Amino acid sequence: MRATLTISLITALCSVVLAACTTAPTDEQAAAGVEDRGAAGLGKPGARSGPIERKPIASVDLTQSRKDPLAALKDPGNILSQRSIYYDFDAFDVKEEYRGIVEAHAKYLRENPQARMLIQGNTDERGSREYNVGLGQRRSEGVKKMMVLLGARDDQIESVSLGEEKPLAEGSTEEAWSKNRRSEILYSGEY
Amino acid sequence: MLARWISLLGLTFILIAPVARAQLSIEITGAGVQRTPIAIVPFAGEAALEPRLSAIVRADLERSGQFRGLELPPLVPHPTESSPVNYAEWRSRLADALVLGSVATRPDGRFEVRFRLFDVVKQEPLGGVAYTLSRDQVRATAHRIADFVYEKLTGERGVFSTRIAYVVKRGDRYELQIADADGAGAETALASFEPIISPAWSPDGRRLAYVSFENKKPVVYVHSLLDGKRHVAANFRGSNSAPAWSPDGARLAVSLSREGGSQIFLMSPDGSGVRRLTHSSAIDTEPRFSPDGKMLYFTSDRGGSPQIYRMPVAGGGEPQRVTFEGSYNVSPRISPDGNTLAYVTRNAGRFQVALLDLSNRQLQIITDSDRDESPSFAPNGRMILLATVIGGRGVLSAVSADGRIKQRLSTTAGDVREPAWGPFIE
Numbered sequence: 001m002r003a004t005l006t007i008s009l010i011t012a013l014c015s016v017v018l019a020a021c022t023t024a025p026t027d028e029q030a031a032a033g034v035e036d037r038g039a040a041g042l043g044k045p046g047a048r049s050g051p052i053e054r055k056p057i058a059s060v061d062l063t064q065s066r067k068d069p070l071a072a073l074k075d076p077g078n079i080l081s082q083r084s085i086y087y088d089f090d091a092f093d094v095k096e097e098y099r100g101i102v103e104a105h106a107k108y109l110r111e112n113p114q115a116r117m118l119i120q121g122n123t124d125e126r127g128s129r130e131y132n133v134g135l136g137q138r139r140s141e142g143v144k145k146m147m148v149l150l151g152a153r154d155d156q157i158e159s160v161s162l163g164e165e166k167p168l169a170e171g172s173t174e175e176a177w178s179k180n181r182r183s184e185i186l187y188s189g190e191y
Numbered sequence: 192m193l194a195r196w197i198s199l200l201g202l203t204f205i206l207i208a209p210v211a212r213a214q215l216s217i218e219i220t221g222a223g224v225q226r227t228p229i230a231i232v233p234f235a236g237e238a239a240l241e242p243r244l245s246a247i248v249r250a251d252l253e254r255s256g257q258f259r260g261l262e263l264p265p266l267v268p269h270p271t272e273s274s275p276v277n278y279a280e281w282r283s284r285l286a287d288a289l290v291l292g293s294v295a296t297r298p299d300g301r302f303e304v305r306f307r308l309f310d311v312v313k314q315e316p317l318g319g320v321a322y323t324l325s326r327d328q329v330r331a332t333a334h335r336i337a338d339f340v341y342e343k344l345t346g347e348r349g350v351f352s353t354r355i356a357y358v359v360k361r362g363d364r365y366e367l368q369i370a371d372a373d374g375a376g377a378e379t380a381l382a383s384f385e386p387i388i389s390p391a392w393s394p395d396g397r398r399l400a401y402v403s404f405e406n407k408k409p410v411v412y413v414h415s416l417l418d419g420k421r422h423v424a425a426n427f428r429g430s431n432s433a434p435a436w437s438p439d440g441a442r443l444a445v446s447l448s449r450e451g452g453s454q455i456f457l458m459s460p461d462g463s464g465v466r467r468l469t470h471s472s473a474i475d476t477e478p479r480f481s482p483d484g485k486m487l488y489f490t491s492d493r494g495g496s497p498q499i500y501r502m503p504v505a506g507g508g509e510p511q512r513v514t515f516e517g518s519y520n521v522s523p524r525i526s527p528d529g530n531t532l533a534y535v536t537r538n539a540g541r542f543q544v545a546l547l548d549l550s551n552r553q554l555q556i557i558t559d560s561d562r563d564e565s566p567s568f569a570p571n572g573r574m575i576l577l578a579t580v581i582g583g584r585g586v587l588s589a590v591s592a593d594g595r596i597k598q599r600l601s602t603t604a605g606d607v608r609e610p611a612w613g614p615f616i617e
Contacts, residue, residue: 137448
């Protein structure tokens with residue numbers, strides 16, 4: 001569906017801004033469908049192009065998963081693209097607002113037995129670096145346990161800790177700290 | 192008198208492979224109440240070497256907070272270690288002690304340094320040493336001389352020849368560096384784009400264990416400083432961190448999450464013979480051996496808040512809680528004599544280094560900063576090196592055990608953290 005949408009968008013854009021449209025679409029089939037675009041591209045003065053009446057075909061792409069098995073995991077419209085779980089100070093439980101994310105990833109692991117996941121627990125900068133490694137571990141293990149309860153296999157998930165070493169936000173404010181207290185989900189191939 | 196000269200042909204040094212990097216600069220604040228005034232006369236002929244030997248000896252002794260170098264007028268004729276000493280004259284200059292020396296060029300192109308220390312009050316020589324050195328051994332030789340003077344005058348071993356390890360973070364680059372105890376001569380043992388934490392010196396000073404995140408998770412490595420060879424000591428499923436060496440160098444204590452949670456395990460530095468030591472549902476981490484190797488101090492939140500506990504390395508019995516004041520006491524470090532525990536305590540949001548006298552339970556906060564981390568005892572127990580943050584920048588601070596003398600080691604080129612004071616080098 002996305003590829004189709006992109007093509008029709010390019011088509012529409014090319015129809016409107018004829019001369020400016022110099023980027024050839026990568027898909028040859030799509031290019032062939034726009035008959036008069038080549039002529040416009042050659043710069044014939046006065047060439048006109050009416051709107052293309054033909055509606056785009058709803059294409060079904062079964063090759064997508066082979067191209068990028070992680071596509072669904074990266075699609076911003078898919079909950080699986082959400083990979084961060086944030087925590088309150090000194091807290092390790094997954095807050096209600098992040099349960100949906102954990103459930104979706106657990107479902108993905110259940111449905112993709114070959115998938116492997118790394119959960120990295122993180123803390124804010126305060127206190128001992130090594131004790132923070134322990135606190136981050138407690139966070140990542142909490143997420144893992146929840147996923148295993150939801151049907152993921154134990155051996156699909158490795159929970160580790162980065163302690164306070166990989167902050168998302170720099171600075172010593174509660175705003176920065178709250179962004180850094182998090183667990184992050186990565187799939188095999190992303191780490 | 193010549194019999195008192197000990198000739199050391201060629202000093203032995205730990206070589207660290209990669210290139211030297213930006214130096215740490217040192218700043219000293221505070222001083223001991225009673226500083227021994229000492230006259231360190233520039234060594235005759237020392238101008239042949241850079242930097243000046245006598246200047247480093249003086250800087251070392253002053254940095255200890257226990258000595259004050261005297262300003263001296265030009266002396267004619269310039270005295271050397273073999274000149275007759277006019278004690279009355281040195282007494283009138285208010286010197287309690289006197290160091291005289293000379294540098295001579297040898298036929299093989301190397302140099303010979305001779306010096307002698309005098310007790311001006313008792314009017315007697317306290318001995319001297321001769322060292323043969325090459326041009327690149329000036330600092331190391333000066334530190335040896337300072338160690339000799341310090342030990343003769345205080346009765347304790349000096350730590351000027353020891354080295355420190357620490358991590359510099361500059362942008363997205365992390366460097367594990369080794370420098371002289373005064374921050375000079377820094378060399379990079381490991382550079383990485385991922386964090387490095389918790390360097391720990393092997394008791395012989397030849398290896399460092401540390402935690403590197405180069406595999407997107409904490410893994411314990413053992414790194415030989417002599418040849419730069421490193422191997423994985425602990426890379427089990429989950430997190431591997433907080434390495435500590437047993438005093439005999441035969442074992443590492445580490446915190447592993449391979450069986451769930453963070454628990455303390457013992458293992459050989461080569462990664463074999465892993466044995467679980469703690470059994471709790473809490474975070475057990477930051478293990479440290481007592482100097483006799485029999486006890487293990489560690490951080491645990493088994494009681495609800497992180498506190499310091501200890502247990503016999505041989506196992507058996509419930510770990511015993513050591514800290515009671517406050518709700519956050521972490522990073523235990525035991526003094527070389529086993530009598531004092533240094534750790535980081537949180538007090539009204541401030542993280543400071545505390546010293547706990549284990550015999551009388553007396554507690555003392557020795558810093559006035561508020562983001563202290565990773566305390567580390569000098570091998571003679573006199574100073575504690577720690578990481579803190581001043582003006583938004585990570586710096587190292589060395590504080591005397593009585594809290595009076597403070598030195599700050601920093602670099603404008605980045606954040607310095609994770610210090611570890613190395614052992615005496617034989």
